[in-house]
Amino acid sequence: MSNPSKTNDLKKNIRNTLKNRPDGELPYKKNTRKAVSKRDERAGEWQDFSERRAHISSRRREDIEDLHSLHKTLRDNLKSHGVIIHDAEDSDSACRHVLDILHKHKIDRLLKSKTMLSEEIELNSFLTEHGVTPVETDLGEYIVQLRGETPSHITMPAMHLTREDVGRLFEEKLHIDYTDNPEELTDIARNVLRQEFLAAGAGLCGVNFAVAETGHIATVTNEGNGRMVTTLPRVVIALMGWERVTRSLEDLSLLWQMLARSATGQKATVYLNLMRGASPGPSGPDEVHIIIVDNGRKDIYEDLEMREMLRCIRCGACLNVCPVYQQVGGHPYGGVYPGPMGKVISPLLLGLDNAPDHPFASTLCGACEEICPVSIPLPELMLLLRSRKINLHRGIDYEAPAWKTFEKMMSNEKNYNKATKAARNIQRYWMFGNPPIPGWTRQKDNPDIAPVPFRDLFDKIEDDQEPDDE
């Protein structure tokens, strides 16, 4: 089974998804709503929630403003702890760094904990092509890997599946008896993965944050696999997005609490893994590498209108609360990042030409901005991208003439009256009910234009009113 949609044709993917939705409760609808209500409950526990959110947002804003200098400090500290730093400009060079490290140590199996960045750079397929087997150790990631899919959510990769789906998958792929008991399923996966851990030569983890002042590499997980991936193998590779730097341990603690609450409605995640360099011996790796990946992030930094997007801590809350995501899940978005954050970040990372519909696929309801723990104005950014898209396709834009007409009609009272009168006449003389409006009348009825507009009625009541006013 492969992803229903690997293209970025969002309109088509959404249409197909809606057409083929199974009957009954949709897992992504159920799981997102559950996550939101847990998040709301946790947020409610902090009476000063909005002050805390404002504080964290401004701390994170400072992180991003100071990125270049924080990076300098971070590098010095990483180096002093013996961490080997690699810079990757794009996906390809990031993948190559991973491969080179593995080749140097003659390792052909790579244990991975959850990292969206590795999805972004398509590390798994690169490694497979080059003879390395990537093994996902996060349960959700493991499940989607077994299905040959990509994650449908940035924090809950398999949230589009029911436990029955997982049961059937394990039955088929792991040749075991069918069960849909979540605990049994977890145990089964754990047993398979334990063997992998013990045999592994190298582990790769994502980086939620790197702490500039101390050189800590922080990973947040709920399953403990992150810790095993970074402690059992001899060689550990941390894959970090260029913007994932925060100033101090204090800031990390704020971000961590906010991340846990926003993502899963937990007070704290089960594990916060802090890694600081190699620690040869039984308790840690001999070699720690960090690959700092740009892949378009520095361009976002230079793009002052869009820089705010770099604050994103990938909590996934905006996906959960999005009325669009709730209906279609993550796969129709095509790329790696779905939901509201994906509607902004995909066009920025892939180029607007490759994700032209993304910023338009929103009702602009604002639920994403409201829930975002670092106050990213997602609707505003989508609106800006919309106008960039229009400018980009100027000249080949089939909508443009209609908007010119619209402008002409609305720029002058006489034109407005003429046009609305014409519309009224079409409606009056249309023979079969109401005239169809493309995209509207297929599934719902269109509204009637009133026989007399307000502006004419107003004159009448004005006349009636006159004597009393004196």
Added chain:
Amino acid sequence: MPNNRKVHLFIPCFVDQIYPQTGLATVKLLRMAGCNIIYPKEQTCCGQPAFNSGYRETATNLAERFIKIFNDAEYIVSPSASCVSMIKNHYAELDLRPLVRHEYDNIKHRIFELSEFLVDELKCTDFNATFPHRVAYHTSCHGYRELGIYDQPVELLRKVKGIDLVEPDDRKQCCGFGGTFSVKFPELSTTIGEDKVEAIQQTGADVVTSTDDSCLMHLQGLFSRNKIPIQTLHYARIIAGGEALI
């Protein structure tokens, strides 16, 4: 309730053409509250559809036009939260000419959604209306999230005699309209709307009301296509007209 405030009325284009009764109700309420109404006839559209579709030049031209027309207003009042937010919040994101921007800075604090104006500014909440129906209040996203409007219309509606005011579950959930979104992604817009319709049906209401005729237009389209006997009615009409309306 005399207050003699001079109020410039902004009746958005689609309200003018499709929901003139909402405009009339607005006039009636403002007059009951003692306001003197000025209705500049040159007004058309605030530019929101163009802005939301990415056509900023068109939106800017219409915004500048709007600002000129309403430049000398003491108060601008409109029965559409979404359009008010366009003017109050999003005009600021446009590339207005410096002089016009200056005028804009002067008017942006003087524009109000009707319930905001009645309740917060004039402290008028009781219009002596009667409406013996179960009414579901639909929270408009732009009203709620961009203008912080929720308490004001609810307070006005609570004063109506005989009304049984209810709210659908997930009251903060979008109805799926989204302006041109509903034309660009029609199936999606409808699917989101259907969930809202179901939530409204579950309240047992026979009327849905809101601060925005645009959400209501979308919902009404779904009700009537699916033969669901629920009527949509802007809250101003309930408060101004009461029983006579249905």
